[in-house]
Amino acid sequence: MNEYFALIEEPHCKGFGKKTNLTVREWMDGQEVTLHNLHNDKLMELISLKNRILPGKLEGAQSDQFYLALYDLDEFRTRIFEQGLLKEFNLPDSRLQILKTDDEALMDFGIAWVKNMLFGIELDIKE
Numbered sequence: 001m002n003e004y005f006a007l008i009e010e011p012h013c014k015g016f017g018k019k020t021n022l023t024v025r026e027w028m029d030g031q032e033v034t035l036h037n038l039h040n041d042k043l044m045e046l047i048s049l050k051n052r053i054l055p056g057k058l059e060g061a062q063s064d065q066f067y068l069a070l071y072d073l074d075e076f077r078t079r080i081f082e083q084g085l086l087k088e089f090n091l092p093d094s095r096l097q098i099l100k101t102d103d104e105a106l107m108d109f110g111i112a113w114v115k116n117m118l119f120g121i122e123l124d125i126k127e
Helices: 024-031 033-053 060-071 073-082 093-101 103-119
Strands: none
Touching: 024 033, 033 103, 060 073, 060 103, 073 093, 073 103, 093 103
């Protein structure tokens, strides 16, 4: 994977009002871009897999599952804990407790769940 950077000056951006000598890495660290990119890379890996195995647009239930787990974490969490979405997977209570409070863990689990729903890739249900 290659990363490329461009500096784009837009009128609404106030960051150009003061001069700094930040490197790209320093700016990225200050904006927590590295963390964002880490999670974005996980999603891009899933999208790449989907495009290789299921080219084209997802429809119906597949589209709904993809959106639910990756873009509506609050509703995904509600369906897990109030509607028993994951009953069939028999997750340990310790894992469920993490998913109840940790958005990053829930997002990672959502990616794994989508892989299971779309491609039959087995979920890691260990603690």
